[in-house]
Amino acid sequence: SWEGGTRVTRSEFVVVANRLPVDRVVAEDGTASWRRSPGGLVSAIAPVMRSRKGTWIGWHGAPDEVLEPFDEDGMHLVPVKQTAEEVELYYEGFSNATLWPLYHDVIAPPVYDRAMWDAYVRVNQRFAEAAAEVAADGAIVWIQDYQLQLVPKMLRELRPDVRIGFFLHIPFPPLELFWQLPWRRRILEGLLGADLVGFQLPGAASNFVRLCRRLLDARYLKQDVFWDDRIVRARAFPISVDVHELRKLVARPEVRERAEEIRTDLGDATIFLGVDRLDYTKGIAQRLQAFGELFEDGNLKPGQAVFVQIATPSRERVEQYQLLREQIEQQVGRINGTHGELGFPVIHYLHTSYDRAELAALYLAADVMVVTPLRDGMNLVAKEYVACRDDMRGTLVLSEFAGAAAELKRAYQVNPYDIDGLKETLLTALNAEPMEQARRMRSMRKRVIEHDVDRWAHDFLAELEQPHNL
Numbered sequence: 001s002w003e004g005g006t007r008v009t010r011s012e013f014v015v016v017a018n019r020l021p022v023d024r025v026v027a028e029d030g031t032a033s034w035r036r037s038p039g040g041l042v043s044a045i046a047p048v049m050r051s052r053k054g055t056w057i058g059w060h061g062a063p064d065e066v067l068e069p070f071d072e073d074g075m076h077l078v079p080v081k082q083t084a085e086e087v088e089l090y091y092e093g094f095s096n097a098t099l100w101p102l103y104h105d106v107i108a109p110p111v112y113d114r115a116m117w118d119a120y121v122r123v124n125q126r127f128a129e130a131a132a133e134v135a136a137d138g139a140i141v142w143i144q145d146y147q148l149q150l151v152p153k154m155l156r157e158l159r160p161d162v163r164i165g166f167f168l169h170i171p172f173p174p175l176e177l178f179w180q181l182p183w184r185r186r187i188l189e190g191l192l193g194a195d196l197v198g199f200q201l202p203g204a205a206s207n208f209v210r211l212c213r214r215l216l217d218a219r220y221l222k223q224d225v226f227w228d229d230r231i232v233r234a235r236a237f238p239i240s241v242d243v244h245e246l247r248k249l250v251a252r253p254e255v256r257e258r259a260e261e262i263r264t265d266l267g268d269a270t271i272f273l274g275v276d277r278l279d280y281t282k283g284i285a286q287r288l289q290a291f292g293e294l295f296e297d298g299n300l301k302p303g304q305a306v307f308v309q310i311a312t313p314s315r316e317r318v319e320q321y322q323l324l325r326e327q328i329e330q331q332v333g334r335i336n337g338t339h340g341e342l343g344f345p346v347i348h349y350l351h352t353s354y355d356r357a358e359l360a361a362l363y364l365a366a367d368v369m370v371v372t373p374l375r376d377g378m379n380l381v382a383k384e385y386v387a388c389r390d391d392m393r394g395t396l397v398l399s400e401f402a403g404a405a406a407e408l409k410r411a412y413q414v415n416p417y418d419i420d421g422l423k424e425t426l427l428t429a430l431n432a433e434p435m436e437q438a439r440r441m442r443s444m445r446k447r448v449i450e451h452d453v454d455r456w457a458h459d460f461l462a463e464l465e466q467p468h469n470l
């Protein structure tokens with residue numbers, strides 16, 4: 001159809017996310033092109049996008065730049081503008097300095113700032129308008145994550161005919177914490193614009209339903225909320241990883257060789273591995289503290305065991321992230337300075353990001369994978385490690401506070417706040433016999449292989465498409 005002179009492609013299936021599923025890459029000769037972003041969400045949704053001729057609405061990553069819709073990798077992409085100020089207030093501000101800490105147990109103090117809120121409302125409205133413009137009659141619109149919680153309601157006001165799904169990738173907090181938010185009612189009403197609100201865990205769905213009752217006086221039955229003469233379903237859909245992609249990666253001879261090379265480079269020491277965005281929710285300080293103390297106690301010797309910590313740069317303009325980086329780098333320096341020996345540092349700290357093949361090689365090389373978030377919606381790293389270990393070797397130490405703990409029952413589970421417990425668990429995992437490693441790995445692999453990210457997307461959309469009228 002033609003609207004206002006510009007051509008609008010209408011789609012039966014629309015995904016709305018803060019970021020588009022592509023990154024701009026600039027070649028040496030200066031020509032720019034797009035490359036599909038790494039990560040499970042994109043690979044899970046891409047096939048659905050293609051088969052349904054879908055449209056993905058999101059920011060393209062450059063502040064102030066206005067881009068026309070384009071096609072890439074079989075997907076129709078609609079860029080949404082963000083000014084530099086909006087990136088600061090809506091994205092770095094309300095999304096990552098307010099909602100992120102509030103939804104993760106207030107591990108860091110949330111910032112409550114009215115200008116940030118105003119920008120959040122403004123940008124959400126822009127996304128809702130973009131979705132309203134491209135959605136065909138009765139289309140399915142699937143909105144992603146905490147940056148866009150107002151979009152369901154805003155979109156419903158513009159387009160009552162479409163079916164709206166929302167998925168929250170991070171935890172949904174208990175009532176006592178959510179109550180702090182000055183705009184708590186607006187966020188809740190925003191989410192209630194959806195037909196289906198998906199969470200990682202059933203407990204998060206319950207938190208949501210309880211809040212609807214206490215804050216909005218909404219009627220409910222189990223996990224259905226009655227709102228505005230509609231039923232809003234709250235359900236859990238634990239996200240997962242692209243098992244197929246990871247299995248293909250670890251089958252590549254060069255990935256296997258690279259894993260061997262990593263082991264040799266580290267002097268055939270026992271390898272403990274952490275892979276995280278550098279984020280204060282990930283419990284990096286706790287795991288390094290525990291690891292360092294094992295040297296102090298004489299349980300580990302330099303040269304015999306090393307910790308490889310990949311810390312991918314993240315949200316570097318948000319103050320809490322700058323503080324965290326200083327704290328972790330100081331801690332690494334102190335532990336290496338105290339326990340390392342010439343040629344034998346005890347921690348290899350890498351503040352950089354790697355390609356998927358290198359990550360897979362690291363997973364294959366690691367004896368003990370250490371995943372100790374203080375709070376995490378799911379944690380895909382834990383599932384990726386399991387998906388990669390088709391040799392049935394290696395052990396996983398996993399925080400009870402990661403969503404993944406509900407499924408990976410055979411991991412060595414820990415409370416990351418309990419440093420003594422963490423030390424003990426690291427040693428138990430290190431000393432597990434190969435038979436025991438295989439027994440646990442087999443059971444965890446079964447879960448991840450049967451519940452991969454395709455199934456997650458399929459289950460969500462099947463529930464969304466089910467008729468569910470009053």
Ligand code: GDG
Pocket residue numbers: 038039040169170239275276277310312352353354355356359376377378379380381382384
């Ligand atoms: C949020 C929620 C939820 C990491 N370093 C590199 C790299 N990664 C990849 C990992 C993994 C992803 O990033 C991280 O996912 P996580 O789930 O571990 O954590 P968050 O980024 O906090 O994700 C979380 C998730 O959303 C999905 O719903 O599970 O709870 O917080 O895939 O492999 N990838 C590459 N280079 C790196 O250096 N290519």
